[in-house]
Amino acid sequence: MTTTLEVKVWRGKEDGGFVSYEVPRLESQTVLDVVTHIQRNIDPSLSYRYACRVGMCGSCAMNVNGKARWTCRTHVSKVASHGQLELAPLSNLPVVKDLVSDMTEFFDKWARARGSFQGAKTRHEPFALVEPESAQRRAADAGIECIGCAVCYSSCDVVSWRPDFLGPAALNRAWTLLNDVRDVAGVERVMAVSGDAGCHACHTQGSCTERCPKHLAPTAAIAGLKRLSVTMLKRQK
């Protein structure tokens, strides 16, 4: 283990550049610890986001040595074998400042994919009974733990090529809702996620699944959406 880390950090907006900092190397140090050290001890003007520090809130994601990662649970030992780190804001999103990305478009796409639950029952009706072992609930459970960190969105080449593409997280969210037996907006949701800006634009390259820190598989969710869209197409005939 080296005694110091050479850390290059993106400073400024889209037209900014990398600035080098020397940070003490510590035992069990995370990448978020490194960024926090820079802000608290070297340059207080450095902007970055975090909240929970334990991999729940999804706010601390950034590009670490070229790959999008959640920094609170990424140990330096895993990514900086030669004592060097390069930290940049997430790709495919506008830069607000330094390591802070503008997440507006990312979450707007969740809304465009009809990512909100729509039930038909009221509080006066009995609880819905959902069988945990049913195929639909298992499919929903497989994608439900998304923390909205945008690591998948930042890693997706299709988003880079076609900025209107909804992206893996929004499509994964739509898939979990389509497998929620209480939800009643299925047809509208399939329509919202179909077509050239939706699931059919996905090339199944699998970067989202490879990089997802929660080990979810948006690629599988997108494949499910494609199958569902064809089922719907046949029903329309």
Add this chain to the structure above:
Amino acid sequence: MSTPLTQVRLWYWGRISSMVLAFCVLVHLAVIIYAVRGGLSGAEVLARTHGNLAFGLFYTVFVLACAVHVPLGLARIVREELGWSERGANLFAALSALLLLVLGLRSVYGVVLA
């Protein structure tokens, strides 16, 4: 702009044509290897294919699958890599389909019937 349903239909046809192509390409390669192995000349190949309706039917299906699949892929490429508009990409795809159909079916005609 085409509707999502139209886009799903096109995607579906892309998938179906790819399945047909997977079969056709394997048969096509097997036929080439079989024909070349014995050292057949072009004239000898044509003598065998001429009037062979099964051969003609197979390659007609092959051409039709190509004329569906290739333009869809090309449209995707020009949109993603070159940033073409949907209208431009669709026109390009339609022209590609027409070209493939004409050239492909003319070749089948030449090898089987002419």
